[in-house]
Amino acid sequence: MGNTQPKRILILGGGFAGLSAAMELEKSLATDPGIEVTMANRENFFLFTPMLHEVAASDLDLTTIVNPARKMLRRVNFFAGEVKSIDLSSKKAVVAHGFDHHIHTLEYDYLVLGLGSTTNFYGLPGLQERSLTMKSLSDAMRLRNHLIAHLEEAASECCLVKNPLLTFVVAGGGFAGVETIAGINDFVRGALKTYPNLREEMLRVVLVHPGAVILPELGEKLGAYAQRKLSRVLPTEAWSSATAR
Ligand SMILES: Cc1cc2nc3c(=O)[nH]c(=O)nc-3n(C[C@H](O)[C@H](O)[C@H](O)COP(=O)(O)OP(=O)(O)OC[C@H]3O[C@@H](n4cnc5c(N)ncnc54)[C@H](O)[C@@H]3O)c2cc1C
Known part of the structure; x- marks a missing residue:
């Protein structure tokens, strides 16, 4: 048989x-x-x-x-x-x-x-516990809720120190990081209209990237082009040749 x-x-x-x-x-x-x-x-x-x-x-x-x-x-x-x-x-x-x-x-x-990858925290103490990742649908929902919670907290009358609540840092200037920082930037700036006691100057949106040029996936020329474009809509201290600490 x-x-x-x-x-x-x-x-x-x-x-x-x-x-x-x-x-x-x-x-x-x-x-x-x-x-x-x-x-x-x-x-x-x-x-x-x-x-x-x-x-x-x-x-x-x-x-x-x-x-x-x-x-x-x-x-x-x-x-x-x-x-x-x-x-x-x-x-x-x-x-x-x-x-x-x-x-x-x-x-x-x-x-x-085809199991993909996991976020690398580079063994930096406390980073994993104090950061949000951006890989899954639940990560995106969590980030959205977190942004809203920060805006609400900063806008409340009893909040005396608003700036730390309005500082958003994204570590990593690859596709995920660049798209996420742009999304956060648009979202929080757009939301300010509905928070009369919060002002644009209170916001700090920072992209930390270890290389000189973002988006290494695209190569240096395209990465530099994207960096120039992004810096126009992201009027922040966006580029730092640092490693997140
Ligand atoms: C926010 C963000 C924006 C991005 N933007 C771009 C872009 O504009 N252009 C671009 O080219 N790339 C972009 N990327 C990168 C792109 O998403 C990845 O390169 C691509 O998803 C990798 O495909 P993959 O199939 O290897 O892994 P994934 O797409 O991550 O797929 C892995 C799959 O395996 C599943 N899995 C993992 N572990 C297990 C397990 N133990 N058991 C069962 N299932 C498991 C996961 O749930 C997932 O469905 C972006 C990534 C992110 C996070």
Whole structure:
């Protein structure tokens, strides 16, 4: 008797990398009954991160930057869960899901890794505890709520020292940092109209970047161009060749 077990392709992560792989396989190998493709991701949606700052800045409704994975994948199986471990030698991934975080073991013949990255705090003491990250939808919502809470607190009559509450620092001048600082800047300046006792001079919006030119992803020429443009709309002490401390 022949071996009828389908070949299993497991994609871990449903961001740009994982979802692109899944969509490609959806059109090709997943049509083959001898091949089974599964994508596992923490959330059951794809998040369009380049517009995340617009959710944080209340420019966009959050539903405009998410797309349900199950809607996009017809042939590729979808598994919503948290990847806990991968055993490359036995070709197994352990994934937790459900209200009780119970464990499933997903076996594979071929593995596609698309789990993205985590924020690097460079081991700086206290940074992780005292900062907000900007990677997920919940990060964007948290940042938005935080900005509003700071404006409300600074505007209250009992707040004697307003400036620290109105100082916003973003560490890192890559895509995420630059888009986030611009979003924060637009949001807080726009909101000032509704806070008669807060003035523009009280705001301090700072981008801290360790290089001379922001957006290293774009190369020096484009980065310098973006830096010039941004400094026009971000009238702040924006550029510092420093490392966050
Ligand atoms: C605010 C912001 C703005 C950006 N703007 C731009 C831009 O304008 N242009 C540009 O080119 N790039 C931009 N980027 C960078 C871009 O988002 C990343 O380069 C891209 O998302 C990387 O794709 P990825 O698939 O490797 O990772 P991700 O998109 O991060 O996807 C990883 C996926 O894996 C999932 N995952 C991670 N760990 C686990 C786990 N243990 N279990 C289950 N699932 C897990 C995550 O939930 C996520 O869905 C921006 C990033 C941010 C945060």
